[in-house]
Amino acid sequence: MNIIVCIKQVPDTAEIRINPETNTLMREGVPSIINPFDLHAIEAAVQIKEQHGGTVTVLTMGPPQAETSLREAVSMGADEVVLLSDRAFAGSDTWATSYTLAKAIEKLGADIIFCGKQAIDGDTAQVGPETAEFLDIPHISYIKKIEEVTDSAIRVQRMMDEGYDVVESSLPVLLTVVKELNQPRMPSLKGKMAAKKAEIKKMGMADINADEKSLGLKGSPTQVKNIFAPEIKAERKMIEGTAEEQVENLVKELREIKCL
Amino acid sequence: MPVIVNADNCSGCETCLESCPFDAIEMKEGKAVINEYCNACMTCLSACPEGAIIETGDKAENAKASDTFKDYKDVMIFAEQRDGKIASVALELLGAGKKLADELDAKLIAVLLGADESEAQELARWGADKVVLCSDSALRDFNDDAYSSVLARVIQQQKPSIVLAGATPIGRSFVPRVAAKLNTGLTADCTSLEIDKESRNLLQVRPAFGGNIMATILCPDYRPQMATVRPRVMKKGEYQKDRSGEIIAVDLGDFTSRTKVVEFVKEVSEVSVNIHEADIIVAGGRGVGGEKGVQMLEDLAEALGGALGASRAAVDEGWIPYSHQVGQTGKTVNPKVYICCGISGAVQHLVGMQSSDIIIAINKNPDAPIFNVATYGIIGDIFEIVPMLTRKIKEIKGQ
Ligand SMILES: Cc1cc2nc3c(=O)[nH]c(=O)nc-3n(C[C@H](O)[C@H](O)[C@H](O)COP(=O)(O)OP(=O)(O)OC[C@H]3O[C@@H](n4cnc5c(N)ncnc54)[C@H](O)[C@@H]3O)c2cc1C
Ligand SMILES: Nc1ncnc2c1ncn2[C@@H]1O[C@H](COP(=O)(O)O)[C@@H](O)[C@H]1O
Numbered sequence: 085m086n087i088i089v090c091i092k093q094v095p096d097t098a099e100i101r102i103n104p105e106t107n108t109l110m111r112e113g114v115p116s117i118i119n120p121f122d123l124h125a126i127e128a129a130v131q132i133k134e135q136h137g138g139t140v141t142v143l144t145m146g147p148p149q150a151e152t153s154l155r156e157a158v159s160m161g162a163d164e165v166v167l168l169s170d171r172a173f174a175g176s177d178t179w180a181t182s183y184t185l186a187k188a189i190e191k192l193g194a195d196i197i198f199c200g201k202q203a204i205d206g207d208t209a210q211v212g213p214e215t216a217e218f219l220d221i222p223h224i225s226y227i228k229k230i231e232e233v234t235d236s237a238i239r240v241q242r243m244m245d246e247g248y249d250v251v252e253s254s255l256p257v258l259l260t261v262v263k264e265l266n267q268p269r270m271p272s273l274k275g276k277m278a279a280k281k282a283e284i285k286k287m288g289m290a291d292i293n294a295d296e297k298s299l300g301l302k303g304s305p306t307q308v309k310n311i312f313a314p315e316i317k318a319e320r321k322m323i324e325g326t327a328e329e330q331v332e333n334l335v336k337e338l339r340e341i342k343c344l
Numbered sequence: 345m346p347v348i349v350n351a352d353n354c355s356g357c358e359t360c361l362e363s364c365p366f367d368a369i370e371m372k373e374g375k376a377v378i379n380e381y382c383n384a385c386m387t388c389l390s391a392c393p394e395g396a397i398i399e400t401g402d403k404a405e406n407a408k409a410s411d412t413f414k415d416y417k418d419v420m421i422f423a424e425q426r427d428g429k430i431a432s433v434a435l436e437l438l439g440a441g442k443k444l445a446d447e448l449d450a451k452l453i454a455v456l457l458g459a460d461e462s463e464a465q466e467l468a469r470w471g472a473d474k475v476v477l478c479s480d481s482a483l484r485d486f487n488d489d490a491y492s493s494v495l496a497r498v499i500q501q502q503k504p505s506i507v508l509a510g511a512t513p514i515g516r517s518f519v520p521r522v523a524a525k526l527n528t529g530l531t532a533d534c535t536s537l538e539i540d541k542e543s544r545n546l547l548q549v550r551p552a553f554g555g556n557i558m559a560t561i562l563c564p565d566y567r568p569q570m571a572t573v574r575p576r577v578m579k580k581g582e583y584q585k586d587r588s589g590e591i592i593a594v595d596l597g598d599f600t601s602r603t604k605v606v607e608f609v610k611e612v613s614e615v616s617v618n619i620h621e622a623d624i625i626v627a628g629g630r631g632v633g634g635e636k637g638v639q640m641l642e643d644l645a646e647a648l649g650g651a652l653g654a655s656r657a658a659v660d661e662g663w664i665p666y667s668h669q670v671g672q673t674g675k676t677v678n679p680k681v682y683i684c685c686g687i688s689g690a691v692q693h694l695v696g697m698q699s700s701d702i703i704i705a706i707n708k709n710p711d712a713p714i715f716n717v718a719t720y721g722i723i724g725d726i727f728e729i730v731p732m733l734t735r736k737i738k739e740i741k742g743q
Contacts, residue, residue: 097554217524305529
């Protein structure tokens with residue numbers, strides 16, 4: 085069983101603040117982490133390997149710094165790690181990212197491909213399904229439980245709005261995972277040693293048979309036009325006084341606007 | 345790189361470093377250099393006092409599709425159904441789509457899969473000029489392979505300029521495949537859509553970086569322009585019971601699928617339903633402190649006939665179940681009144697409730713950011729204010 089996990093290195097959005105003067109993100113000092121959903125994807129892949137044998141390859145497309153995330157993946161049990169990095173990939177939107185990942189996956193070969201449900205920087209949740217389409221294989225989104233894996237098929241639970249579906253698919257298949265799926269393991273001492281020594285396989289445009297026009301910013305149908313701070317309503321009215329007066333006045337306001 | 349620095353003109357003033365939202369400019373030997381984080385947002389172009397940053401025009405050659413642009417005219421929405429009944433997000437899309445169609449002087453087309461003609465008529469009453477209906481029962485249950493191939497084919501036939509779908513579990517799962525099939529862009533989870541007056545392109549606004557920032561996205565060189573739209577953000581259109589529209593029944597034959605749903609397990613909690621339909625939501629955050637605090641909010645919600653909401657902090661603490669969570673990773677709501685009790689007002693919470701008509705904030709910290717979005721703010725202790733408020737309301741209502 086060959087399993088590929090696609091991970092993305094992202095800024096920890098919990099730590100991101102916006103600079104009120106310039107309206108830009110303050111990235112300085114914000115740590116880079118493995119996208120939280122992708123940790124669950126790595127865990128799922130390693131568990132399947134432990135039960136069925138095979139190899140887990142973790143793949144990321146990003147700048148050279150993403151190497152640190154790949155080493156972290158090794159410490160969690162990944163056998164091979166691949167850094168897909170090339171200046172030509174810069175500025176990719178989800179279409180171009182998925183195209184590039186699919187080209188690399190075609191080269192590497194896989195029975196099961198895992199992605200996180202979404203990346204916390206872009207929050208799009210599009211790269212998984214789009215990659216599956218480029219590979220011309222089925223996908224199942226929001227996996228919360230893997231019920232059964234055989235050499236040729238898989239049965240999983242897919243989270244939906246009002247419950248869950250039990251879905252079967254033939255292999256190869258691409259799965260996107262939610263946090264309910266598992267608890268990602270902490271790296272073992274042995275894992276940490278392996279991470280230090282791990283050899284990182286590098287792939288660029290020339291290694292994946294990609295059409296240059298479909299890569300990076302050039303190949304991206306969508307463009308970011310501008311970025312701005314979330315708008316804030318400014319019509320607030322503070323209700324002052326003692327607690328009794330505050331409640332009294334709030335009730336009065338609510339009656340005036342016919343909420344009571 | 346789509347943007348480069350003309351080193352001869354660069355004075356090394358570093359103004360551009362500040363302007364870049366992506367940290368994509370660095371100084372090397374006293375000159376600015378664009379690195380691979382560049383998203384081509386072009387903010388730095390106008391920031392540079394020397395005019396040293398220029399577009400390379402890398403993008404321009406991609407306008408290849410533009411000669412066929414004029415064929416792509418209308419606005420299309422994907423009308424999601426569950427159990428054969430139109431989902432409310434479809435009506436919201438009709439509302440949003442109608443505005444765009446009017447502005448473009450185009451038709452509003454709805455695509456309905458796996459439901460009956462009566463539901464198609466209903467879409468017309470909610471504003472669709474044309475409904476493409478594929479009533480095959482094989483499409484009754486959601487299926488990624490079948491839905492994506494049918495929608496892609498309908499788009500190729502109808503050639504809409506804009507395609508909108510709900511950012512629901514269904515829309516977010518299969519619509520990316522449609523965009524990949526059609527080799528066009530897709531913008532996820534939009535909260536606002538407008539037509540650019542000059543170019544007539546669709547301006548798609550969405551939150552990113554966990555709601556810390558908003559981005560406007562364009563898809564200028566490819567058609568259709570596709571977007572998923574966050575549920576409960578757009579207003580439904582107007583219902584006209586005498587309105588009718590053209591209904592085009594299509595039979596697209598074979599819907600082979602490589603995945604199969606063997607069972608659906610319903611786990612719908614009453615709260616999910618309530619929180620979406622309630623006119624009033626009383627929401628608690630870390631400030632509620634524990635179960636006693638939650639009980640106090642439930643009492644207020646009950647007195648008002650409302651539902652209970654929660655911030656992620658209250659959910660992570662285990663005081664309130666996840667199904668009540670409002671925000672970026674929870675639900676989006678827009679009740680008439682949203683009462684925040686002991687919630688600080690992190691952006692990730694705000695994105696889920698900002699569109700409420702009236703926001704009441706009760707917080708003991710006068711500097712809490714929640715007061716910036718509140719219609720009415722009370723600086724005070726919820727353990728003092730809330731029980732008093734509940735009593736008062738009960739009095740008024742004679743409960
Ligand atoms: C990717 C991502 C997604 C997220 N998604 C969500 C989401 O969907 N929803 C969400 O809510 N959050 C989300 N968050 C978390 C968010 O950033 C905040 O951490 C969270 O909203 C804080 O919750 P809080 O306001 O209840 O708690 P706190 O920030 O701890 O605020 C508690 C407030 O209660 C006040 N208080 C305390 N005691 C009292 C009292 N007795 N009377 C009155 N006031 C009192 C305090 O002054 C304080 O302002 C997300 C974060 C990330 C990074
Ligand atoms: N640059 C990338 N390299 C590898 N995997 C990625 C990349 N971008 C996104 N992914 C995968 O796609 C998932 C969804 O990302 P997104 O569509 O950006 O929200 C992530 O959880 C990753 O598994």
